[in-house]
Amino acid sequence: MSKTSLLKWLKEGHLTIPAELLTQYKDMNLNEQELVLLLxxxxxxxxxxxxxxxxxxxxxxxxxxxxxxxxxxxLIQKGFIEIKEGHTGDGILHEIYNIEPLWEKLIEHFLLRNKQEAVLVNQKNETDLYTCFEQEFGRPLSPFECESLAMWMDDDHHDPHIIKAALREAVISGKLNFRYIDRILFEWKKNGIKTIEQAKSYGKKFRQHQSNNRTQNEEMNQTTKSVPFYNWLEQ
Structure with a gap:
């Protein structure tokens, strides 16, 4: 191919379109002919x-x-394009195809899809959370316990991952009850704990503090090595 041909090819330009349009046009009630015509x-x-x-x-x-x-x-009836009046350089009116409605619909579809995906993820996290609690307790949760879980998420706005971390803390500490878990969540929220990493660091700090306060005599009398855990109810 000659240099002249390449320059001519480059002058033809390139069409840049959002990938969202190619992947979601079916859900936007467009068929292939309508899509290509729009392009x-x-x-x-x-x-x-x-x-x-x-x-x-x-x-x-x-x-x-x-x-x-x-x-x-x-396409005009479905609101993807519209005919508007435009002006030439010398001020003469003429009709044009306005594509802005297409982009507006695409943005609305993108935002709605993201919102729906977030709802599904949240529902899955909540379902996993209830399952996790029932597995640790070895029984179905009582209505009161289910209500407590819902309040932690809806009223206190605790992330499900943080609630799971508090459950693990209670399991490790050997104090598997909702009052203890609620106290953990209260202390974490009071101290600005919002991530799993922060929760681990916070718990480790208190356990280290308890470990340092043990007397040397108590450590020598231990028959098996145990790891001390922070009693959140005594905070």
Whole structure:
């Protein structure tokens, strides 16, 4: 290929579109013909032709002029494009295809999809949390215990991962009850503990403090090595 041909190819330009449009057009109630027609309108627009005719659009596609006309009408009815008045450089009015409605719909779809995914993740975390508690307690949770779990999440806004960390702390400390876990969460929230790493560090600090306060005589009399744990109810 000659240098002249390459320069001509570069001058044709490139069409940049969001990946979201290619992956989600089906969920946005678009079919393949409608999508390609939209891309053709965008391409014409970027090359200075803001109102390509059905004939011009059809010449780039495998559908007829009448099909292009019908699809354009459907896209306008579905709110993906609209016809507006534009101005030429000398002030003459002319019609243009406005693509902004497409981008607005794409943004709305993206935000809604993210919100729905976040809801699903949150529901899964909550389900996993109840399952985790029932496994540790070895029985179904009582209505009161279920209500306590819901209050920790909804009223106190504790992250499910933090609640699981408090459960593990209670299990390790041998004090598996909701009052003890509630006290742990209260202390963590009071001290600004919001991540698993902060919770581990905070618990380690108190356990180290207790370990340092043990007398040498007590340590020598231990028959088995044990790790002291912080009693959160005595805070």
């Amino acid at each position: 053709q309108v965008i391409s014409f627009n970027e090359n200075g032709n803001e109102f390509p005719t059905p004939f011009e659009l059809s010449s780039r596609m495998t559908i007829s002029v009448s099909d292009c006309t019908d699809i354009l009408r459907k």
